[in-house]
Amino acid sequence: MATNTERRSATPDVQGLLNKVPEVTVWFWVIKILCTTVGESFADWINMTLGVGLINTSLIFTAVLAAALAWQLRTPRYVPFVYWLTVVVLSVTGTLYTDILTDSQDVPLAVSSSVFAVVLAAVFGIWFARERTLSIHSIVTRPRELFYWLAILVTFALGTATGDWTLELTGWAPGIAVLLPLGLIASIVLGRSLGAGTVLSFWLAYILTRPLGANLGDWFASPGGDGGLGLGTAVTSVVFLAAILATVVHLTRSRSDVIEADGRTHTVGAGNPTRERVMLGYYAVVAIATAALLIRAHQLPHAAMAGEEGDTAGAASAPLTxxxxxxxxxxxxxxxxxxxxxxxxxxxxxxxxxxxxxxxxxxxxxxxxxxxxxxxxxxxxxxxxxxxxxxxxxxxxxxxxxxxxxxxxxxxxxxxxx
Structure with missing residues (x-):
């Protein structure tokens, strides 16, 4: 989803730095999904295949994240390799933090999903209250850059929690599970084309690429008998990492995603306020339809068991030992x-x-x-x-x-x- 433009006025705190993030093009979404997938597969490979363990893997990647983020913050402009390296590491780290809550602390996925949603809303609220914009076309000050990366970390954690919660509710195989986030992203693309807000559409799609990429990784890595392609986590990581490197090389050479202007001169998407309010209703309808689908999918296994065993619906949902x-x-x-x-x-x-x-x-x-x-x-x-x-x-x-x-x-x- 590329964005349209309108002129915005300067703000006193803009430091005149070049924008530190890429333009939102098709390449942006392609590489974002690739980063998410390789992050999921690589974390699983280190955690489970190599037997490092969840806590140790989390500590390792927290240290790697600190180094990658420090490198990104020191760069004076957008550098594709540094930026996307930081995204990959954030993807792994956000996933691990959610897994710690679920696997080590026994926090229900419904609870962690709700908590991360509230945290993300708080980050956006504070960001907007201080900077008066959430646009990625204006990441030209240190506070905005820090808000940006904090929001991305929380979106990865939230995407992990909601994605895993969806699988827990539905029991879908990886190949089927891919279709839900893919369909929701398609609905956001449609909404944006009909006049939905640029910033809202961007961040909704950004969150959904996390379960989409993770489900793709599971589909590639899972054994064929489990509905996957049987490549394993190591091969899947290598395949997607190679695709990421090829894309980064292309972007580095073409500079097709570089925002050259700084925050005082760059222009950002102007929308129709009335149409944006109408499209909020559209997104609400999509959310309600998605919730209904998940509820129905959650009920199907119990209904099937009841039919097979001749139990009543109430007996089918009774707790199992x-x-x-x-x-x-x-x-x-x-x-x-x-x-x-x-x-x-x-x-x-x-x-x-x-x-x-x-x-x-x-x-x-x-x-x-x-x-x-x-x-x-x-x-x-x-x-x-x-x-x-x-x-x-x-x-x-x-x-x-x-x-x-x-x-x-x-x-x-x-x-x-x-």
Whole structure:
């Protein structure tokens, strides 16, 4: 979604620096989605495949983010390589922060989604109150640049939480899950063409590219039997990283996305206030329709189970015990989870804390890999066991592990797995 232009007056605090962000062109959205995808896949590869662990991976990328952001802030103008490197690292970091809340702190995705939405609204509110603009065409002062990057970090965290919450509610496979954010972005493009506000449309689309890119990454990486292409996280990361580098080289050479003017002379999109208010109603209708779709998708697995077992709707939605949840999944898959859990407990009892922590990572990977096939069978059963597995992961990966707590969590999970 490229933006139109109108002249804006100078403000006293504009420092006359060149704009530090790129113009919003088709290339902007292409590379943004690529960055999101490689961020998701690369984080999964380090966290799970290499067994670094969620907390350690988060600490590593927080340090990398500090370095990348410092580099970006020191540059006097927009430099494609530096800018997009910062976006990639922010994508990974925002994702990890959400995963910590979900996996380590057991914060429900509905809660984290709501909290991040409120935080993002607060960032935009303070930004606008201080600078009187949220336009990316005026990132020419240090405060505006800091607000910009803070907003981007929160959008990645919010996009991760809402994307994961959608998968939790619906149980969609990666290939299907891609369609929702893609359709919503298409509706925003339509809304913008009909006169919706430029700034609102930009930030809505920016948030939605996060679940779109993540779902694309899952689709490429997931095994073919789970509805994916089976490339794995490592290959997916390399493929998308190569695409990012090629795009950055093109932008560096062509300079097609450089905003040459500074904040005192650049012109920014002028809209029709009446039409923008009307289009707010359009976006509200899209939001209501999306909520209705998610509610319907969430109800379908329970309705299917009720039809198969002859239960009433009320019985189908009754809480499941972990033992009941296990019986709803293929025995071979349950046996795989049980084997990893048993071996982890054995290592723990033998005093091999490091070995147990590493081995439990295999359970996390196996559970995540099977989510696209298990969750659609029964979303309620999947959520029950997912909660127990999260408790086990949290017990083993805490900075100060307690063996009694670890053994209790593992034993409870083993009981559920039969």
């Amino acid at each position: 972990p033992e009941q949840a296990t019986t709803l999944f293929p025995a071979a898959e349950v046996a795989k989870f049980r084997t990893v859990t048993t071996e982890t407990l054995a290592k723990l009892n033998a005093g091999d804390q490091a070995g147990a922590t590493t081995r439990i990572g295999d359970l996390e990977k196996a559970w995540d890999d099977d989510q696209p096939t298990l969750q659609p069978k029964n979303g309620q059963a999947w959520t029950v066991l997912d909660g127990q597995i999260d408790q086990v992961l949290g017990a083993l990966r805490t900075s100060k592990p307690d063996k009694t707590t670890e053994v209790k969590a593992l034993t409870t999970l083993l009981t559920s797995l039969g």
